[in-house]
Each structure stands twice: as structure tokens, then as C-alpha cells.
Amino acid sequence: MNRFWTLLTYLHSLAGPGVMLLYPLYASVVAIESTSKVDDEQWLAYWILYSFLTLMEMLLLPLLEWIPIWYDLKLGFVAWLVLPQFRGAAFIYEKFVREKLINKYGGGSSQAKGKGKSKTKFVDYVATNKGEQEAY
Numbered sequence: 001m002n003r004f005w006t007l008l009t010y011l012h013s014l015a016g017p018g019v020m021l022l023y024p025l026y027a028s029v030v031a032i033e034s035t036s037k038v039d040d041e042q043w044l045a046y047w048i049l050y051s052f053l054t055l056m057e058m059l060l061l062p063l064l065e066w067i068p069i070w071y072d073l074k075l076g077f078v079a080w081l082v083l084p085q086f087r088g089a090a091f092i093y094e095k096f097v098r099e100k101l102i103n104k105y106g107g108g109s110s111q112a113k114g115k116g117k118s119k120t121k122f123v124d125y126v127a128t129n130k131g132e133q134e135a136y
Helices: 002-033 038-059 070-082 088-106 117-135
Strands: none
Touching (some): 038 070
16 A cells, blocks of 8 residues: 555655646647647637746745645646646637737727737837836
């Protein structure tokens, strides 16, 4: 029975890097090589959200250490982001991140879905501010 728990613990510790890094890395390479833009959006959104989650985890580590199942919760959430059946990363990006960008920079309604003008306005805003910063 001890060997079973040792094996289970070992598999649990490998599940994180496998789900959070290895599979997304493989799927991102496949997405780059494909002609579809849908999978590109999913994996770019995943890496944005994973980076944000990692940053927040680093900042909140003293608090998160008090939550004994934090790693399991994070693993479950990232699995939802990653699994192609759910497309969680694209969903969160579409519903929350893009909505905030449209409302703040695009000025358009959320009904427009921001794929045209609003996205261009945001890119123009970032490019304009970048140019202003380089001038100083």
C-alpha cells in the first residue's frame, strides 16, 4: 500500500507540469502549424491567463500557503482552461479580458464582439503610447 501512495504522489506531482506546461506547449506548436485561427486564439489566451495566474500566485503565496488544496484547485482550473472540450481559456478571454479592452479602449458595444474596430483601436492605442514613451 505504501508503494501505491508513493506512486500516486509522484503522478500527482507530475500532473501539474504535464497539464500546465507540456500539453499546452505541444498544442501551441500544433496551433501555429495549422491554418485555423480558432486554435491560435485558444492557446494565446491560455498563455495570457496562465501568466496572469502565475504572477498572482507569486504575489499571493503567503495567503495561498494557508489553503491546503490550492494546488489541486489550480490544477483543476488549468485543466479546464486547457482541455479542448471546454476551451476555457478562449471563453474567459472572450467574456472578461476582451470585454474590458472593448469598454476601456474600443468604445464599442459588447455586441460588436470587438474583432474589427475595437481590436484595432486597442492596438492603435498601445502603438501610440509606445511611440510616445520611446520619444522621452
